[in-house]
Amino acid sequence: MIAVIVVRDGMLPLGADETVAEAGGAAVLVGTGVKEAAGELPSLSTGRLAENGTFAPGRWARQLAAVLDEEQILLPSSPDGRDLAPRLAAELGRPLLAGAIRMTEQGAEVARWGGRVCVDLIAGGPFVATLQPGVRGSAPVHQAMLTEIELPDAEAPDVTVIEVLDPEPGTVDLAEAPRIFGAGAGLGRAEAVDLLGKVANAMGASLGATRVVTDAGWTGYQRQIGTTGVVVRPELYVAFGVSGAAQHLGGLGDPAHVVSVNTDPSCPMTAMADLGIVADAQAVLAELARTLEVR
Numbered sequence: 001m002i003a004v005i006v007v008r009d010g011m012l013p014l015g016a017d018e019t020v021a022e023a024g025g026a027a028v029l030v031g032t033g034v035k036e037a038a039g040e041l042p043s044l045s046t047g048r049l050a051e052n053g054t055f056a057p058g059r060w061a062r063q064l065a066a067v068l069d070e071e072q073i074l075l076p077s078s079p080d081g082r083d084l085a086p087r088l089a090a091e092l093g094r095p096l097l098a099g100a101i102r103m104t105e106q107g108a109e110v111a112r113w114g115g116r117v118c119v120d121l122i123a124g125g126p127f128v129a130t131l132q133p134g135v136r137g138s139a140p141v142h143q144a145m146l147t148e149i150e151l152p153d154a155e156a157p158d159v160t161v162i163e164v165l166d167p168e169p170g171t172v173d174l175a176e177a178p179r180i181f182g183a184g185a186g187l188g189r190a191e192a193v194d195l196l197g198k199v200a201n202a203m204g205a206s207l208g209a210t211r212v213v214t215d216a217g218w219t220g221y222q223r224q225i226g227t228t229g230v231v232v233r234p235e236l237y238v239a240f241g242v243s244g245a246a247q248h249l250g251g252l253g254d255p256a257h258v259v260s261v262n263t264d265p266s267c268p269m270t271a272m273a274d275l276g277i278v279a280d281a282q283a284v285l286a287e288l289a290r291t292l293e294v295r
Contacts, residue, residue: 007031013078015133058158134231186241241281244269
């Protein structure tokens with residue numbers, strides 16, 4: 001098995017290290033600034049570095065297909081990975097197993113129905129797969145063996161990238177969101193969760209939620225954070241009325257900054273927070289919305 005990691009100006013995509021670890025430490029890094037990026041992959045043991053210019057998924061798929069003969073090819077389920085993987089699978093004539101949470105000997109285990117059901121897919125031969133970020137973890141390797149390679153020239157129909165825009169906070173994949181406002185049962189009603197989403201958007205953050213909130217239908221299951229939902233790693237997490245159940249905290253990762261708004265100063269969420277605001281979550285949210293002029 002080998003991982004294929006798209007690098008942009010030395011920057012790794014979300015889930016790159018986990019994908020390399022899942023592939024046993026073997027990877028091809030392709031793009032711009034690949035040597036710099038290799039130093040940021042603790043799980044990398046055997047790396048092939050291909051400095052290959054600006055991202056062009058059609059051309060890259062054809063170039064990579066000429067040099068990859070491994071039976072299993074794994075990419076992170078990042079925007080570039082999701083763009084390149086189906087093209088690479090088509091070039092190689094292999095099935096695509098998208099959204100895997102674990103690789104198996106014959107295929108992959110994938111999550112369906114908002115993460116509530118796990119399905120084993122059997123490929124029956126060589127395949128290409130994408131791995132969901134934040135579900136597997138990684139282990140460091142003491143020293144990596146790196147080899148610079150040059151991909152063969154190839155022509156292929158391709159898109160022209162005019163501009164790369166940052167995703168809107170309200171629609172970005174929750175696993176990739178750097179700032180998240182979490183909705184808990186303490187908000188009490190769907191209207192408060194909707195208001196929190198608007199406040200979060202005004203502050204450049206994404207809306208997350210606990211299972212109680214999604215089960216109540218106050219927001220969609222794609223916004224659920226936890227071991228039975230989305231695993232996130234935000235820089236900032238602000239919890240409104242979240243008590244901090246183990247299942248929720250298990251999917252929270254290790255945020256750099258945590259703020260908890262809760263009437264219970266002893267709840268697990270407030271206990272782990274850098275800043276605990278002991279107050280009614282609905283009242284604090286309403287005041288924040290008034291200050292930001294969010295209706």
